[in-house]
Amino acid sequence: MSLTLQNVTKKAGAATHISDVSIELASGSLNVLLGPTLAGKTTLMRLMAGLEAPTSGRVLFDGKDVTGVPVQKRNVAMVYQQFINYPSLSVYENIASPLRVAGLAKAEIDTRVREAAALLRLEPMFGRTPLELSGGQQQRTALARALVKRAPLVLLDEPLANLDYKLREELREELPKIFSASGAVLVYATTEPSEALQLGGNTATLDRGRMTQFGRTIDVYRRPVDRITAETFSDPPMNFVSAEIGAGVARLPGDVVLPCRGPLSGLPDGPVTLGFRPNHLHLRRTDGDTASVHAKVAVVEITGSESFIHVRHPGGDWIALTHGVHELKPGSPVELYLDPHHMFVFGADDRLVAAPKPTAAAA
Amino acid sequence: MDKPFNNRAWFLVLPVFALVAFSAILPLMTVVNYSVQDTFGSNVFFWAGTDWYVQLLNSERFHQALGRQLMFSAIVLIIQIPLGVVIALCMPRKGWGVPVCLVLMALPLLIPWNVVGTIWQVFGRGDIGLLGYTLNRMGFSYNYVNDVGDAWLTIIAMDVWHWTSLVVLLAYAGLRSIPEAYYHAAQIDGASRWSVFRLIQLPKMKHVLIIAVLLRFMDSFMIYTEPFVLTGGGPGNSTTFLSIDLVKLALGQFDLGPAAAMSIVYFLVILLLSWVFYTVMTNDPDRQGGAA
CATH class of the missing domain: 2.40.50.140 (Nucleic acid-binding proteins)
Known part of the structure; x- marks a missing residue:
């Protein structure tokens, strides 16, 4: 599966949130959206997911135009900075929830839930509710929910920002491995240049709704096309x-x-x-x-x-x-x-x- | 080395002791004092022991008032809690509609209780009241002064009108505290409107709803002013709730001993039921089963 954005622009009232972004993300690739807060990372992800429709421009899945197709009709998984799980359901039921909505057979659901839980080491937590978990476990549950869907497009919106340093390092290392087997297009938003470098893959740098550069992460780091990109991709600032x-x-x-x-x-x-x-x-x-x-x-x-x-x-x-x-x-x-x-x-x-x-x- | 012991610390908690003593303990003890004695005024007291309590707990009149009270609170809770939640769900989340809705919702809460009673008393009158006149013209025979059912309907409608806003405001506050990302996550999962309510909104509103149920239960169980103004406990004794009965007993008949015993029992009943409500609602059987 590949995802293509063609001249996508998103306006809300007088403000332009995303301005003329064109990008092509290949199947099985890891793509980092790098930019400071309010650069438009989340908006761009919401446009990719179909949570919002672009004001102009087109979104293509595998060459098929899906602009304006609502998120329910696409197969997309998303993980947020906040730990989003169903508060009253157990970890097992949380992971199973997208599959239950999709109406899969019970045995199939069980297989997939156990598989995802094994990857994220959540099996001992099956019976607990999200409030009884640590922050890291809560986010693991949310990641398992995204993984279990086997969606061809996985959007991770600063998934590690609310975790403490050690857990962040640990999960950051695991994340690309966990999703790489699925062959999905993985999009990862972050504000931290070091995180982009550690993840590798490709990086798109964003600045005030514009995409300033897209290429291999290391290439963008070595040859930023302009001053803004160099500033975005340097911490402490250049x-x-x-x-x-x-x-x-x-x-x-x-x-x-x-x-x-x-x-x-x-x-x-x-x-x-x-x-x-x-x-x-x-x-x-x-x-x-x-x-x-x-x-x-x-x-x-x-x-x-x-x-x-x-x-x-x-x-x-x-x-x-x-x-x-x-x-x-x-x-x-x-x-x-x-x-x-x-x-x-x-x-x-x-x-x-x-x-x-x-x-x-x-x- | 011994810890330094400073007796002056007692002076710091003394004001609180004094306050609680004068505001809660002394008045309560006065009532306890009355409830175990008999008096005919002029400060002459006779020891009565538990006589008043025995008499009260065996009295048909108390049983009926308690029954009416329980029925009233149950009906009020069954209507107001779901209705309040539904209204809160329908309220806008942003824009100019928010302050408009909040002010409209707060209005009934700002009206003094006896004025609420008076408003509905006039509203329901068959000759000049909008509600009573309209209903009668439409062919319904509606008269809250003579008909027991109509009296109950009017009092319940009045209480729903007066207090549902409180539930709405609490539920709305609970809804507003849910991060937007929850709704997006549910949308991405393809969850239905009902699932969003059952799996996200209801669990997130749980704590404010517990407060709402407790507040509405205690308030409705102590209701006095509005039915007193509207029906005066009638027709007959059909809307004589516990507090109205208590006032009749204490001030109407000047039976201070039995009235004091009734106050104590009344207080204990509210305390007990509130405790039961709280324990039942905060104890989640799913969760315990899961953790075990």
Whole structure:
């Protein structure tokens, strides 16, 4: 089964929630919708499911036009950020509920429920009601309900957002495996770039109702087509600075001069915007760091294995991500280092001009 | 080391003790005091022991009033709870209709109880009342003053009109707290309207409905003002509910001892029935069976 959206637009009153999205999702693929809150991820999923009809554009299942066909008549499964189960039914009955509605034979229902429950390790919970389960078990039940339908389209709307860190890691690893056997089109919405990278597959980045890019997750990460996509797909956010290319160097505010190497080489003279990820703003000089930057520490966030150092520089407010614990006093001066090989270059129209080579990015 | 013991802490709870003593315990003890003695006024008391209780529990009059009271509360609950839920389900979930509905629903609750009685007394009159006049013109012989059935119908209609809104407001609050995603999930499953009600809305409304049933039960069991204004307990004794009977006994006949005994029994009956309601409704047999 494949799902195709053609120029889908959704308006509500004067507001445009989804603007001219075209995308083709192949059978058995894992597709991540990545974007900040209110980017339109949920609306796009609702359009895919048929919970809402698009204002214009078409939705095709396997080439067949299903625009305007209500969700009941399609075979779709959806899991939400909130743990949605029937509160008065047992776990077993909850998982069986979509099959009972579909009118399957009792033996068939039992087989499928046990199969799904085994995958999600829910068998010991069969007799309990959702309120007697932990958050993780509740969401597992909701996932089992989606799985048991064997729907060709499975929509997961930030399914792990309400779980604690450990459960999230655990379920995130299992999820693609659980659904991959079904050959369904899997769509997964998230606000977290790291989640998209961990899931792999394809990623579509969304920004205010527009789809800015769609491709293999790793490709989108390495070559974001424009500044907005790069911002969406970087956590902590990418640092940006305006620069002037000329005479084989890039001049940044604060008398920083970068030699035009790597992505910067061969660029025409003129103004550009440079972007670099926080892990490439170094606190210690490493090989390839050709420019040093003098900045002031604004805030330091320490997570244990990493420190986020927010700094103020004439070129803008940046974040440096470094390993280990670094105690720096807010207001104190700090020297940071930059390597031109890690620079993303954006033109005046904010489109990507050059990106770091994958080998350099991986280094 | 010993824990430091501070006796001054008692002063902090003293106001609560005083408040509860004066507002609940002392008045109740006064009633208990009356219920075990006989008096003819002028502060002369004779010990009566449990005589009044025995007399009350064996009295035909009390049995009938209690029966009428139970019947009234049962009818009122059977009508108001489902009706309130249905109205709440029909109310709009958003838009300008919400405040309009809420204000309309709140109106009957804002009217003083004796005014409600007066409104229906006039409304039901055959000569000038809209309801009574219309019914009689349509060929029904309707007269709540003389006919027992008509008197009951009028009192029940009045109570439904007056109090269903409370159930509606509670049920509506319960419905509003259900996240939209539940409805979408049910829609994706292809669940019918009835399944959505039975599997999502009803379980989610359960707790507010328990409150609604308890409130409506206790209130209807204590009803006094409206039937007193409307029928005065008549025709005959047909709408003499417990509280009306109690007032007749205490103030009409000035039988303070029996009236005090009746107050205590009345109080215990409400307490007992409320407890039964609460235990039955909060005890979910499915759930216990499942967990076992």
